[in-house]
Amino acid sequence: MIELTDIAYVRSGAADLDTAVRFAVDVVGMELTAQEDGVAYLRADPRHHCLALVEGESGVISSGFTLRDEDALADAETELEKAGVTVARGDAAAARSRRVRDFLSFDDPFGNRIELVIDQVTLTAPVRYGREAGITEFGHLCLDAPDVREAYRFWNGHFNARVSDWIGDWACLMRIDPVHHKLAVFQGSQPGLCHINFQVGSLDDVMRNWHFLEANGVEIEMGPGRHPQSTAVFVYFKGPEGITYEYSWGVRLITDEDAWRPRYFDPAEIGSIDMWQGPTRRVHTQPQIRRPLGSTGK
Numbered sequence: 001m002i003e004l005t006d007i008a009y010v011r012s013g014a015a016d017l018d019t020a021v022r023f024a025v026d027v028v029g030m031e032l033t034a035q036e037d038g039v040a041y042l043r044a045d046p047r048h049h050c051l052a053l054v055e056g057e058s059g060v061i062s063s064g065f066t067l068r069d070e071d072a073l074a075d076a077e078t079e080l081e082k083a084g085v086t087v088a089r090g091d092a093a094a095a096r097s098r099r100v101r102d103f104l105s106f107d108d109p110f111g112n113r114i115e116l117v118i119d120q121v122t123l124t125a126p127v128r129y130g131r132e133a134g135i136t137e138f139g140h141l142c143l144d145a146p147d148v149r150e151a152y153r154f155w156n157g158h159f160n161a162r163v164s165d166w167i168g169d170w171a172c173l174m175r176i177d178p179v180h181h182k183l184a185v186f187q188g189s190q191p192g193l194c195h196i197n198f199q200v201g202s203l204d205d206v207m208r209n210w211h212f213l214e215a216n217g218v219e220i221e222m223g224p225g226r227h228p229q230s231t232a233v234f235v236y237f238k239g240p241e242g243i244t245y246e247y248s249w250g251v252r253l254i255t256d257e258d259a260w261r262p263r264y265f266d267p268a269e270i271g272s273i274d275m276w277q278g279p280t281r282r283v284h285t286q287p288q289i290r291r292p293l294g295s296t297g298k
């Protein structure tokens with residue numbers, strides 16, 4: 001069993017890097033930590049970055065998760081290979097570019113590129129947020145897959161990911177710690193990044209951000225609303241390069257593992273996605289860039 005200790009980052013290609021960075025800083029409110037060799041690093045909390053924008057082809061490159069230490073990384077490599085998953089170790093330059101000490105990468109059964117990392121760099125300086133959006137942390141990341149049940153068999157079969165709630169065969173929300181979900185898989189025809197979430201400090205922050213986004217002509221994909229699964233109040237919006245961002249506040253914590261029973265919500269039922277029954281438009285997925293394993297220099 002591979003124990004994911006946290007989410008680490010999303011790495012995404014940006015055909016127009018400057019525009020994508022400006023949006024991440026001026027609209028989303030992240031801090032631009034560094035920019036070098038065509039990679040812009042953005043952070044929302046003490047992690048060196050949780051979003052790396054890589055100049056080049058548009059699309060998601062990989063999603064990173066942390067493991068405890070190098071033994072855990074070696075064990076993960078063995079377990080995945082035994083299961084027939086092809087794994088590539090990152091080289092020193094690629095690890096440096098990710099601000100981790102070591103990592104390995106593989107594709108999930110649908111072609112989502114996953115990276116398992118150890119020793120992600122932490123920064124001590126207070127985050128200099130690009131604007132006062134009220135962000136408190138990188139909250140979760142959601143992938144797309146054509147078969148959500150099969151995706152769960154993969155994540156639960158090899159990793160410590162446990163379903164917190166199902167939304168039909170359309171979505172599986174998974175926890176790796178008490179937070180209701182830090183990883184989710186949504187039904188989609190192609191692998192890709194459904195969205196990246198930032199937690200904000202209050203309900204007021206969600207609503208202020210919604211007004212800010214509207215006033216600045218940003219496309220709202222869904223919300224404001226409240227998810228019955230995590231009870232979080234949310235707003236989803238569309239950024240450059242096809243990235244969907246989400247702010248949310250009030251995520252449920254599952255503190256009694258033994259007592260929790262995953263619920264089953266029918267996406268066809270009113271209120272199953274948004275308890276406030278707002279329009280439940282599908283958020284737009286950023287497609288996965290397909291590259292051979294190991295060609296992960298950037």
Ligand SMILES: O=C/C=C/C(C(=O)O)=C(/O)C(=O)O
Binds near residue numbers: 173181228230232273
């Ligand atoms: O469509 C349902 C989404 C549910 C939640 C939630 O319960 O908070 C998400 O954040 C999500 O995965 O987008």
Ligand SMILES: [Fe+2]
Binds near residue numbers: 140142195197246
């Ligand atoms: Fe979400």
